[in-house]
Amino acid sequence: MNDFAQIRQRFPILKQTENGQPLVYLDSGATSQKPQEVIDAITRYYTLENANVHRGVYGLSERATEAYEGAREKVRRFMNAVSTKEVVFVRGTTEAINLVAATWGRANMNPGDEVIITEMEHHSNIVPWQLLRDELGIRLTVLRINQKGEICLNALESLLSERTKLLSITHMSNALGTINPVKEMTALAHKVGAKVLIDGAQAVPHMKVDVQDIGCDFYAFSAHKMYGPTGIGVLYGKESLLEAMPPYQGGGDMIYSVTFERTEYNVLPYKFEAGTPHIAGGIGLGAAVDFMESIGQDKIAEYENQLLQYATEKLKAIDGLRIIGEAENKGGVISFIVEGAHPHDMATLMDQDGIAVRASHHCAMPVMQHFDVPATVRASFGVYNNFDDIDCLVAAVVEARDMLL
Numbered sequence: 001m002n003d004f005a006q007i008r009q010r011f012p013i014l015k016q017t018e019n020g021q022p023l024v025y026l027d028s029g030a031t032s033q034k035p036q037e038v039i040d041a042i043t044r045y046y047t048l049e050n051a052n053v054h055r056g057v058y059g060l061s062e063r064a065t066e067a068y069e070g071a072r073e074k075v076r077r078f079m080n081a082v083s084t085k086e087v088v089f090v091r092g093t094t095e096a097i098n099l100v101a102a103t104w105g106r107a108n109m110n111p112g113d114e115v116i117i118t119e120m121e122h123h124s125n126i127v128p129w130q131l132l133r134d135e136l137g138i139r140l141t142v143l144r145i146n147q148k149g150e151i152c153l154n155a156l157e158s159l160l161s162e163r164t165k166l167l168s169i170t171h172m173s174n175a176l177g178t179i180n181p182v183k184e185m186t187a188l189a190h191k192v193g194a195k196v197l198i199d200g201a202q203a204v205p206h207m208k209v210d211v212q213d214i215g216c217d218f219y220a221f222s223a224h225k226m227y228g229p230t231g232i233g234v235l236y237g238k239e240s241l242l243e244a245m246p247p248y249q250g251g252g253d254m255i256y257s258v259t260f261e262r263t264e265y266n267v268l269p270y271k272f273e274a275g276t277p278h279i280a281g282g283i284g285l286g287a288a289v290d291f292m293e294s295i296g297q298d299k300i301a302e303y304e305n306q307l308l309q310y311a312t313e314k315l316k317a318i319d320g321l322r323i324i325g326e327a328e329n330k331g332g333v334i335s336f337i338v339e340g341a342h343p344h345d346m347a348t349l350m351d352q353d354g355i356a357v358r359a360s361h362h363c364a365m366p367v368m369q370h371f372d373v374p375a376t377v378r379a380s381f382g383v384y385n386n387f388d389d390i391d392c393l394v395a396a397v398v399e400a401r402d403m404l405l
């Protein structure tokens, strides 16, 4: 058995059958499956360590706090943040972006100021800025993509101006798989004094991310797409920026002292973490970090790239199939349509063969509009997928196409 065959064994859910067929899970872009060690970490916490964190002086609470804060340190190291003060636990990418819009955005943007996003953003990196635009009278500008689904650095450079206060971009597109040159984009934005937020929801599961190397100001991701639990994610922010930002929500844990006259806020990162946190989630995320690091992010990227190349070649050979998104630099996501067959019908038929793929607009409706399609079928990969999964995918696509056309 090769390494990745052994890794697959660590995912109990994949031992199930679906409609009498072995489950072929190709929807990791929506959420990944969870390895036994993540499930065990969460079970161990609830079985042996459950207590509220940060407040108790008794042993159990201290152990829960240690486990939870230990996870924060793992995340810091994982993304190479300077300090755990820069690692804010949130519900996920969506909340992280909304937090920046509601706090940094409201405090720093004035009518006429501009946020630039790309045409390939997930709705969670569009709508918060539209809300802010309507509230503050700021501008929202869109960097367009080409027919391969790529942005152009020169086009970005010509959009940027001293009016631009924020560039908010995805690291990897969930609808197309495109990996953006975020380091270069960050450097260009910084030249005009803009801050940079990167939506890393799709990138973090697939590659090594180093926030200091990229140089971005904010970076957001979700645990559930990187083999961790739902309901927890991370907002990385440079300490000086987070320090200057007003809090997001008010309540317990985010305060140092409260009187009816005034409240003094807690230190970072707790200033942004009101209320009892998702303790089990944080611990599960720490276990997911351990899991990914035990394989090695570079090795994950290399393996998934092999799957992507193999799948692209096989799918391209199918008559009537068109791949949507053919960027030079692409992660383990393939979106496609079959001329004359509705993506939903395709995916429904493929489900009967035990193939779990997604058919939708992938919360990126402007991408669908760009390519003039209502939806695509999307296969997205994780460390547990193998070449047999792709053979099954290809066979199911052909069978569904032949039934529908």
Ligand code: PMP
Binding pocket: 029, 030, 091, 092, 093, 094, 095, 122, 124, 125, 170, 172, 173, 174, 199, 201, 202, 222, 363
């Ligand atoms: N951005 C991208 C690129 C995504 O793929 C997703 C999830 N599909 C999100 C943001 C939102 O993540 P979450 O739903 O975990 O908040």
